[in-house]
Amino acid sequence: MVKTFNINDSVAKLVDKTTFLKTLNYIDSGQLKTPYLVIDGDKLARNAATIGKGIQNSKVFYAVKANPAQNVLDFLNRQGTGFEISSMGELHVLAALKIAPERIISSNPVKIPDFIAAAHNYGIRMFSLDSTAEVKKISALAPGSSVYVRLSVPNEGSEWPLSKKFGVEIEDAVSLILMSKDYGLNPVGVTFHVGSQCNNVYNWNIAVDKAGLVFDMAAQAGVSLSVLNIGGGYPIKYTRDVPGVQVIEQNINKLITQRFGKTMEVHLEPGRSMVGDAGIMVSRVTGKADRLNEKWLYIDVGVFNGLMESIGGIKYSYIVETTPQTAAKQNWVLAGPSCDSFDVIDKNVYLNEPEPGDMVLIISGGAYTISYASEFNGCAIPHTVIV
Ligand SMILES: Cc1ncc(COP(=O)(O)O)c(C=O)c1O
Numbered sequence: 236m237v238k239t240f241n242i243n244d245s246v247a248k249l250v251d252k253t254t255f256l257k258t259l260n261y262i263d264s265g266q267l268k269t270p271y272l273v274i275d276g277d278k279l280a281r282n283a284a285t286i287g288k289g290i291q292n293s294k295v296f297y298a299v300k301a302n303p304a305q306n307v308l309d310f311l312n313r314q315g316t317g318f319e320i321s322s323m324g325e326l327h328v329l330a331a332l333k334i335a336p337e338r339i340i341s342s343n344p345v346k347i348p349d350f351i352a353a354a355h356n357y358g359i360r361m362f363s364l365d366s367t368a369e370v371k372k373i374s375a376l377a378p379g380s381s382v383y384v385r386l387s388v389p390n391e392g393s394e395w396p397l398s399k400k401f402g403v404e405i406e407d408a409v410s411l412i413l414m415s416k417d418y419g420l421n422p423v424g425v426t427f428h429v430g431s432q433c434n435n436v437y438n439w440n441i442a443v444d445k446a447g448l449v450f451d452m453a454a455q456a457g458v459s460l461s462v463l464n465i466g467g468g469y470p471i472k473y474t475r476d477v478p479g480v481q482v483i484e485q486n487i488n489k490l491i492t493q494r495f496g497k498t499m500e501v502h503l504e505p506g507r508s509m510v511g512d513a514g515i516m517v518s519r520v521t522g523k524a525d526r527l528n529e530k531w532l533y534i535d536v537g538v539f540n541g542l543m544e545s546i547g548g549i550k551y552s553y554i555v556e557t558t559p560q561t562a563a564k565q566n567w568v569l570a571g572p573s574c575d576s577f578d579v580i581d582k583n584v585y586l587n588e589p590e591p592g593d594m595v596l597i598i599s600g601g602a603y604t605i606s607y608a609s610e611f612n613g614c615a616i617p618h619t620v621i622v
Pocket of ligand 1: 301342397431467468469504
């Protein structure tokens with residue numbers, strides 16, 4: 236019986252047609268067993284060429300945590316992108332690709348000491364911080380480095396908030412800048428993160444304003460800052476439309492030029508928006524069951540081996556392989572392959588009924604999927620292929 240991928244109108248509006256068709260071609264080639272992640276190289280290149288272009292005097296440092304697959308990093312390296320890293324593991328992948336240290340920064344405000352020393356040894360000289368302990372660590376392990384302070388900013392409207400763990404208020408930011416100077420470091424600016432998958436464009440207004448106050452107060456105290464690092468946060472289309480990169484950057488660029496003039500060096504750290512919508516996760520149905528009043532559908536990628544963000548607020552859209560005779564749509568509880576009850580990806584997923592062995596495609600699956608994945612219960616981590 237002929238099977239087709241049943242794509243409804245709302246999902247058709249969200250997925251890039253070429254990315255979808257390239258994924259189908261790759262599936263047809265039968266080269267890999269599911270689960271795997273297909274990254275559309277053309278879309279990735281377009282993202283790399285677009286992000287940051289709307290902000291004057293900007294440099295882009297791809298947040299490696301979003302997808303650290305070596306082929307993805309190699310690809311982005313060839314696009315000329317810089318990289319933001321947090322750990323020794325991320326440093327090792329970039330070192331294997333011989334990426335120049337000037338193209339790497341580290342914005343993890345609390346870093347493992349061995350990593351600071353290794354990064355400094357590699358030649359990296361840009362580190363973020365938000366505590367006096369980190370000033371002392373960096374001055375001892377990466378003496379003379381440039382540092383920028385992580386400011387606390389609103390994350391309202393972000394589907395993956397990042398506000399609680401890091402960031403200081405304005406007065407503390409200024410104190411840390413002055414302390415860094417006393418410790419022989421070179422304080423260059425401020426960073427913030429408006430929260431990942433940020434649908435609220437106004438978060439950047441408050442963040443840029445707060446950063447401006449830190450710049451003013453530092454200048455009054457005799458330290459002139461020159462770098463504004465605006466982190467990541469640009470949203471992608473999962474289950475609905477979102478503000479586009481151009482719209483967001485037009486707003487940010489206006490805010491920055493109004494507040495700082497045209498000479499500010501602006502750093503961006505896109506993760507999700509760089510790789511997320513360039514990727515489609517390809518999985519297969521492993522089973523079905525009726526449990527009480529619920530219909531359960533099991534697939535070979537789940538919370539532990541790729542879709543961890545589904546338990547933290549990210550909802551995905553799905554495309555299932557079905558026959559024309561397939562039963563009408565209904566709500567499914569969608570679960571992953573492990574034996575753990577936490578391995579439930581979503582409830583009330585409205586899909587046509589597939590059979591075990593049929594494929595389920597998860598759109599916008601390129602970011603924070605394989606980077607979070609573990610081999611819990613022996614379930615395979617999806618390979619990443621670029622097509
Ligand atoms: C310091 C830092 N920079 C950049 C990013 C990337 O953010 P996003 O994926 O929302 O673009 C993150 C995400 O956690 C981060 O912690």
